[in-house]
Amino acid sequence: MDLRQLRYFTTTVQEKNFSKAAKMLHISQPSLSNAIMKLENEVSLQLLERNTRGLELTEAGGLFYARSVDLLRRFDNMQVELKEMKDVGSGTVSIGSIESFKFWFPKIIRNFKINYPNIHIKISEILGEEKVFDSLNRYNVHFTITNQPINNDEILSTPLYKEKFMLLIHKDDELNEKESITFQDIAKKELIISTTGFQTRDDILRAFKDENAIPNILYEIERLETACSLVEEGLGVTILPESYIKSAATPNTAIRSIDSNFLERTVYLAFLKDRYLSPAVCKLVEDIHCFFRWDVRNDT
């Protein structure tokens, strides 16, 4: 048994069809049929139930599929690592990020580029908790900036900074007159919030829960910029990370703080403990840690 067979098997399962899978794998259909049959003979177990129209996994097939996917992922990850060892100095740094990332990252990158001028930096927005896991485990990113404190056997996350959430309202909103704004006040308003999967959404909904308030969600948006525009048009209020909101203010809006202890999140840097990281990636991680250690010390 070898990895080729695992690859053949997994794509066959995914395509639920020998002919299509064969096309995906750039081999002929009989070759694939043969390979799968040989595999089944080798383990003396039926792995696929060839039903009329479509394939079903047997119990053994299900186990074999799960294991194969895991093995292939690890194998592919190893090849990424080797490639990164080869391209040391001229490679890529892939970063997963949350929304407020872009406000502090440029400050760090300027200095970093002096040491590693040829490094290519790839930033992708990582939204929900599963995606954070997934993008790390699949080696899509070298590290990720997240509000999830993940700590398991494989992933290590270290806190970078704390960030408050602020309320963005139209300047003519009645709340702007109030001295102190509570969650109960916001509950009466029409709330603009990120759609499911976005990290800020979870933070905000948790705060509502902790404050025993029920949010009146009217708009669900994908980009925080959209939320700002809607507020500007007087269509509702929104809650945004502090770092973000500074750049979002326009003459027609007002930024107010909310009277709550729950509207604060910690932002972490998370990475795989065991993965090989090129010197460039290590340096960048170090720079980020330094930046915030210095930043925090400066604040106090």
Added chain:
Amino acid sequence: MDLRQLRYFTTTVQEKNFSKAAKMLHISQPSLSNAIMKLENEVSLQLLERNTRGLELTEAGGLFYARSVDLLRRFDNMQVELKEMKDVGSGTVSIGSIESFKFWFPKIIRNFKINYPNIHIKISEILGEEKVFDSLNRYNVHFTITNQPINNDEILSTPLYKEKFMLLIHKDDELNEKESITFQDIAKKELIISTTGFQTRDDILRAFKDENAIPNILYEIERLETACSLVEEGLGVTILPESYIKSAATPNTAIRSIDSNFLERTVYLAFLKDRYLSPAVCKLVEDIHCFFRWDVRNDT
């Protein structure tokens, strides 16, 4: 790149010698040389430093070796799982155990054998904490009875019972006259204890530490029976698990309890969360859990 190449590479690294590795792998030396060279070309990295007399790993080689070993282990584990799926009902249950296991296990096995008369049971003594990990991860055992409360992402351990340690002394020993025996008393005596790596050793030494006493270790033994014999000859005292000591008593020895709260250990059943376990193994694990739940309830 395929698993064959990983296997060739790892054994070459382990043997530090192409010719020997080739023999291990039942292939000719030129075939192996060729395979490794092809591998190095494929990843465009030198993996081995061919020094005069012996091989050295490069940095990339080291990473590749570590990953390969892990991948091969997982791959072999999968094959064990498939084999167990095939042999369901007539397979083997492999158990790792600590010393006191044998006193309660026969009670459970009698009933188990009614349901699974053809199952082969393999018991191996698992000594230190690393061995517990290793034997589980390498699929050497289906589960293990241990005094280590392991809980990580892969291994789950559930408590079975608590067990006191007792003191075994010669019947003429002066301690036999004392009403209450403390660790300070034992510290003055010549102690017989298991060698490094045995689970009881760690438990006992920890208790000495907690009681601020320094053990006077004179004999280190591998089998608890040896400890009993030595005590019978009047060569020292020993500390043994309660369940064990009942069968160890002879006319020339005396069993005494020790005045300490630290001489108790919890015994756990540990297994891999993610591994496929045959119905027989599941039933046996269930039987063991039931036995001790019932046993505990019966005690109180």
Added chain:
DNA sequence: TATATCTATAGTTTAAAGCTATAGTAAGGA
């Protein structure tokens, strides 16, 4: 210098993974 011990190269054999062509099987439409 000779010998032992190892790895690399050259050329050949062989196993198996791939191909094309085609047969077999079940579902769906006329």
Added chain:
DNA sequence: TCCTTACTATAGCTTTAAACTATAGATATA
């Protein structure tokens, strides 16, 4: 019911690459 469609399996041939043997090259030890 029969034909078409959409699949998978079988048969026989081709090609790739992994293995082999024989031998050359390199380096340390006697």
